Amino acid sequence: xxxxxxxxxxxxxxxxxxVPDIICQFLAAALDSPVEDLNKLPWMEVMEAFSKIQSVxxxxxxxxxxxxxxxxxxxxxxxxxxxIGGEWYYYRHVFSSIYGWDEDYIANLEIEEAFAMMQxxxxxxxxxxxWEYLLSDRSVEFDPKxxxxxxxxxxxxxxxxxxxxxxxxxxxxxxxxxxxxxxxPRMMEKLEIIEDVKTTNSS
Amino acid sequence: xxxxxxxxxMYEIYRYLxxxxxxxxxxxxxxxxxxxxxxxxxxxxxxxxRILELLTGKKESDIIKMTAQDALLxxxxxxxxxxxxxxxxxxxxxxxxxxxx
Numbered sequence: 458x459x460x461x462x463x464x465x466x467x468x469x470x471x472x473x474x475x476v477p478d479i480i481c482q483f484l485a486a487a488l489d490s491p492v493e494d495l496n497k498l499p500w501m502e503v504m505e506a507f508s509k510i511q512s513v514x515x516x517x518x519x520x521x522x523x524x525x526x527x528x529x530x531x532x533x534x535x536x537x538x539x540x541i542g543g544e545w546y547y548y549r550h551v552f553s554s555i556y557g558w559d560e561d562y563i564a565n566l567e568i569e570e571a572f573a574m575m576q577x578x579x580x581x582x583x584x585x586x587x588w589e590y591l592l593s594d595r596s597v598e599f600d601p602k603x604x605x606x607x608x609x610x611x612x613x614x615x616x617x618x619x620x621x622x623x624x625x626x627x628x629x630x631x632x633x634x635x636x637x638x639x640x641x642p643r644m645m646e647k648l649e650i651i652e653d654v655k656t657t658n659s660s
Numbered sequence: 661x662x663x664x665x666x667x668x669x670m671y672e673i674y675r676y677l678x679x680x681x682x683x684x685x686x687x688x689x690x691x692x693x694x695x696x697x698x699x700x701x702x703x704x705x706x707x708x709x710r711i712l713e714l715l716t717g718k719k720e721s722d723i724i725k726m727t728a729q730d731a732l733l734x735x736x737x738x739x740x741x742x743x744x745x746x747x748x749x750x751x752x753x754x755x756x757x758x759x760x761x
Contacts, residue, residue, distance in 0.1 A: 469755035472675065477667040499664035500671075501743065504750060 458486065458514065460542040467541060480507055514568055522576040522616045551578060580617065587611045665742050669714045674747055676707045681748040693745075694736050711735065715742070 461483040468476045481495040484503065487510045488495075495503060548571065552563045555578055563571075590596050590611040597606045665673070674681070680700040701708045712723050712731060715738030723731065 466754065466756075469751065472678070472755075474671075474675075477671045480667060496666060496668065498666065500667040500669075500747065501664075503667045504747075 458483070460545055461486065462511070463541050463544065480504075483507065484510065520569070520572040520576055522579060522614075523572060548575065551575065576616075579614075583613065583617060587613075663715070663717045665714060670742060670744075670747055671751075673711050673714055673742075673744070674751060676701075676704075676711060677744070678748075681744070694732075694739065697739075698732070698735075708735075712738075715739070 461479065465476065465479050465483060468479055477496075478492075480503065481492050484490075484495050484506055485492045488506070549560060549563050552558050552566075552571075552574070553560075556574075566574075587610075596609055596611070598609045599606050677697055677700075680697045698708075701711075709720060709723060712718070712735060713720060716723065716734050726734070
């Protein structure tokens with residue numbers, strides 16, 4: 458399914474003539490119905506089904522690794538060695554090398570379960586890298602001015618970072634407030650208008 | 661009465677009209693939009709004919725016999741009924757960058 462989706466997006470980008478065929482093939486695979494029947498349906502029904510199947514199989518709202526993937530606002534460029542359908546081989550390689558699962562078992566995993574396992578693998582790899590980094594000289598930075606060393610932590614991916622919370626309200630003692638009358642510029646403008654009206658009325 | 665198009669038919673029309681659709685904004689009325697489309701199709705009467713064929717389900721020989729006004733009405737009605745602007749928006753969304761990571 459992932460291979461179909463990648464093909465659909467790549468074809469849509471180049472406006473290839475076979476986009477409807479690939480969408481119908483995707484639906485046929487998902488619904489287990491013949492492509493010929495789908496080809497006869499109105500486009501709105503076909504695309505509605507496509508959209509629903511996509512959202513049902515999208516685990517991004519449940520798994521933090523996928524949920525927080527675009528929060529830095531940067532556009533992710535595909536790696537130069539990526540190819541159509543490459544994601545499937547990546548998952549297969551990771552799962553089989555870590556757990557020793559065979560192709561059929563990986564293909565039949567629930568999507569949510571597969572991404573949860575993938576997140577565990579990625580988190581463990583990251584923590585291992587952090588540990589190795591801590592043991593190296595690069596993790597410590599010496600400041601010649603203060604003649605002290607500072608820890609330089611290994612960068613974590615966005616999905617492993619804590620959510621940034623909005624700053625809360627800070628209560629301030631009255632004695633700490635500035636002395637004198639504080640003028641609100643918006644109120645000053647209103648007062649000026651009232652003054653203007655008064656002077657025009659009196660004249 | 662226009663027929664509801666299949667995905668393949670709609671995509672064919674979309675590929676003819678894509679450039680014109682890019683200039684259309686949501687607030688533009690369908691009539692203004694159709695006028696702009698017809699302006700673009702002036703140099704390509706065969707596209708206009710093909711779109712009418714797809715929208716009406718009639719043969720080329722029958723379409724040629726239609727009056728210009730009837731053809732235009734069928735064209736407008738067909739595009740409206742098949743929600744061409746929705747298709748355009750949806751297709752733009754589909755061609756956006758996508759990836760699991």
